[in-house]
Amino acid sequence: MLLRQNVLASIASGDVTLAFRRWTKPTVKAGGRLRTAIGVLAIDAVDEIEQGAIIDSDAHKAGFADLGDLLKELAARPEGRCYRIAFHRIGDDPRIALRQAADLDREGRAEIGRKLARFDHSAGLAWTGPVLRLIAARDGTTAAELSAAIGMEKLKLKALIRKLKELGLTESLEVGYRLSGRGRAYLDGE
Structure with a gap:
């Protein structure tokens, strides 16, 4: 579920606790978690x-000025059923702390190496090392540049x-990717 950039600060402050979506099938479920910026x-x-059961206070809790604005957004996607999603912020993205954990001991480095080898094996292509080195060469390396360099569909x-991000090795920029401190520490120890 994507959330509008201009609403994220209101979610962080607790002012926005609802979202409304028109879906053919929900993309989130109660009890689940969603990582956001x-x-x-x-x-x-x-x-x-x-849709007729949505009230003005619901629209405010979803970050809209009024019910009319919310209904306009829902009308932009007429297919599917209307859903009300309630949520609250529970903490920081754990990948942020992981990206900063650059003190890799021998076992930590070996564990990352094993996971990267599994990623390569699963893809049928040794992509992790080349991609990490290309990203290390220049902050902001885009997926298009990476895909052209290694011959894989973007x-x-x-x-x-995203798997590299889960390991805390890379992070997304406004445009492209860069290595995290953890990613640089891993490459430096190769």
């Missing part, structure tokens, strides 16, 4: 709702790079 959200409830590569 302002931290991790706990999904408290996902309920199908009749969307497939972007999905794979």
